[in-house]
Amino acid sequence: MVRANGGADAASKADPATLDALAREALGQDPDAVRRFVLAIAPAIRRACRGVMGPRHTDLEDTIQDCFIDATRGLAGYRFEGNLLGYVTRIAINRALASRRRSVARVRHLQLLEDLHDESPLADGSAGEIERTEVMRDLIRRVRPIQAETLIMRVVLGFSVEEIAVATDVSVNTVKTRLRLGKKALRKLLTWHAWEPERKPE
Amino acid sequence: MTRAEEHPEALIDRALRGALDPGGQATLDRHLAACAVCAAQLAMAPRFERELAAQPRDEALDLRALDAAMRRMQGTPPVTRRRALPSWFRWAAAAVLVVCGVSAAAAVIGRRIAPRVAIPAAPPVERPAARAPVRPVETAPAETPPPPEPVEAAAKPAPRVHASSPPAVTAASLFERGETLRREGKAGPAIATYRRLQVTFPGTSEARLSFAFAGQLLLAQRRPDEALAQFDHHLKAGGEVGEEALAGRATALEQLRRTADAIAAWKSLLARYPGSVYAGRARARLDELTASPSQ
Numbered sequence: 117m118v119r120a121n122g123g124a125d126a127a128s129k130a131d132p133a134t135l136d137a138l139a140r141e142a143l144g145q146d147p148d149a150v151r152r153f154v155l156a157i158a159p160a161i162r163r164a165c166r167g168v169m170g171p172r173h174t175d176l177e178d179t180i181q182d183c184f185i186d187a188t189r190g191l192a193g194y195r196f197e198g199n200l201l202g203y204v205t206r207i208a209i210n211r212a213l214a215s216r217r218r219s220v221a222r223v224r225h226l227q228l229l230e231d232l233h234d235e236s237p238l239a240d241g242s243a244g245e246i247e248r249t250e251v252m253r254d255l256i257r258r259v260r261p262i263q264a265e266t267l268i269m270r271v272v273l274g275f276s277v278e279e280i281a282v283a284t285d286v287s288v289n290t291v292k293t294r295l296r297l298g299k300k301a302l303r304k305l306l307t308w309h310a311w312e313p314e315r316k317p318e
Numbered sequence: 319m320t321r322a323e324e325h326p327e328a329l330i331d332r333a334l335r336g337a338l339d340p341g342g343q344a345t346l347d348r349h350l351a352a353c354a355v356c357a358a359q360l361a362m363a364p365r366f367e368r369e370l371a372a373q374p375r376d377e378a379l380d381l382r383a384l385d386a387a388m389r390r391m392q393g394t395p396p397v398t399r400r401r402a403l404p405s406w407f408r409w410a411a412a413a414v415l416v417v418c419g420v421s422a423a424a425a426v427i428g429r430r431i432a433p434r435v436a437i438p439a440a441p442p443v444e445r446p447a448a449r450a451p452v453r454p455v456e457t458a459p460a461e462t463p464p465p466p467e468p469v470e471a472a473a474k475p476a477p478r479v480h481a482s483s484p485p486a487v488t489a490a491s492l493f494e495r496g497e498t499l500r501r502e503g504k505a506g507p508a509i510a511t512y513r514r515l516q517v518t519f520p521g522t523s524e525a526r527l528s529f530a531f532a533g534q535l536l537l538a539q540r541r542p543d544e545a546l547a548q549f550d551h552h553l554k555a556g557g558e559v560g561e562e563a564l565a566g567r568a569t570a571l572e573q574l575r576r577t578a579d580a581i582a583a584w585k586s587l588l589a590r591y592p593g594s595v596y597a598g599r600a601r602a603r604l605d606e607l608t609a610s611p612s613q
Binding site for chain 1: 325327328331334353354355356358359362363365366367369370372376379380382383384386387388390391392497527530531558559561562593595
């Protein structure tokens with residue numbers, strides 16, 4: 117866990133063994149078992165969706181609902197060999213990225229980005245924190261999907277490199293490579309949008 | 319790799335935990351001065367954390383979503399929830415099955431016939447392998463997390479520079495210089511620098527990106543013909559800011575009063591990037607241009 121209250125650990129209170137047991141019960145299609153499983157993974161899904169889409173996104177609840185269904189139905193093909201919470205988080209990230217991509221609620225944000233492109237208002241401080249995070253979310257969405265997923269986990273959700281490796285079932289070096297390539301692509305987009313990041317307060 | 323590409327993830331983690339020693343802080347500060355992404359990551363972490371922190375209404379939100387999801391799952395059997403596969407996929411699968419079937423049949427028949435039919439020895443004839451049509455690979459659906467990348471893109475070798483000519487002129491340094499000039503509002507020198515980069519280091523990612531930057535500056539200088547050429551170069555090279563280049567291209571065509579081409583360009587932008595940040599502008603321009611077309 118990287119952040120004080122963030123990262124992968126904050127996503128769910130259930131330990132992996134308990135989560136696996138709940139998932140196996142849910143495979144039996146018993147509604148109560150499914151409910152228990154979904155409630156156990158709900159924090160991870162909510163966190164991932166909120167991270168990708170932003171807390172005020174109008175489609176957030178619908179997307180969380182879709183993720184519950186995706187995760188439950190995805191169990192049939194899950195091999196119980198990796199990290200279930202990571203698997204669920206990735207489902208949620210990809211679903212949320214798709215929702216954000218097609219959402220009509222992005223119109224206001226699109227306008228903001230157009231303005232940024234024209235005048236780079238971020239540099240003059242007229243755009244606030246909210247807009248800044250929205251811009252970052254949108255720019256991350258535009259890099260290659262596998263890199264976007266890794267960047268979301270790292271930059272937005274606060275996973276450590278090791279946590280991402282566990283969640284995505286790849287080596288730490290692969291995660292580092294994805295981060296490096298993703299950040300390289302993101303830097304070009306930030307440069308294009310004349311991004312002047314605020315420095316962390318001392 | 320340059321300093322900006324060696325992202326000190328461990329130092330960032332320690333800084334976020336408030337557990338960074340002075341030496342580590344100095345190293346991190348040097349990196350942050352050169353890397354806007356890591357600087358943004360560090361600066362925005364508290365904001366993201368506040369957004370993601372548990373809220374009182376979360377439980378109610380989960381329950382509402384869960385109830386709705388349960389209703390949907392119980393009301394619709396899983397099989398009907400599966401997305402229809404794209405038609406090309408069905409055709410491709412059918413083709414694969416046919417090819418496999420024919421190959422297997424040929425192998426079986428061949429084995430059966432071989433002992434019975436004495437084929438005179440003949441030099442083997444090599445047939446060129448039939449090429450299957452190549453289709454673009456689609457992104458895996460959300461339900462299935464994409465498999466790990468077997469091979470990450472290899473880093474491009476740095477352009478050769480003469481060892482005894484410090485300071486070395488590299489694609490990166492030219493790009494940085496152009497970028498600095500651009501930010502300082504010195505459009506002319508910036509364009510000249512980008513052009514030098516394009517000539518000196520063709521094929522590098524910096525040169526590719528510089529086409530879009532130069533195009534934007536030329537557009538602002540009301541030199542649409544030159545801007546158009548720059549945007550076209552960027553698009554032809556499959557540049558990283560294709561959306562921006564397409565928008566710039568369309569704007570240049572408008573400035574050149576090539577209305578029909580501009581309409582086609584805006585439409586192309588919408589077709590290729592329906593969720594683009596420039597979609598709103600594209601639609602607005604299309605509305606205006608199609609309302610009063612003039613060639």
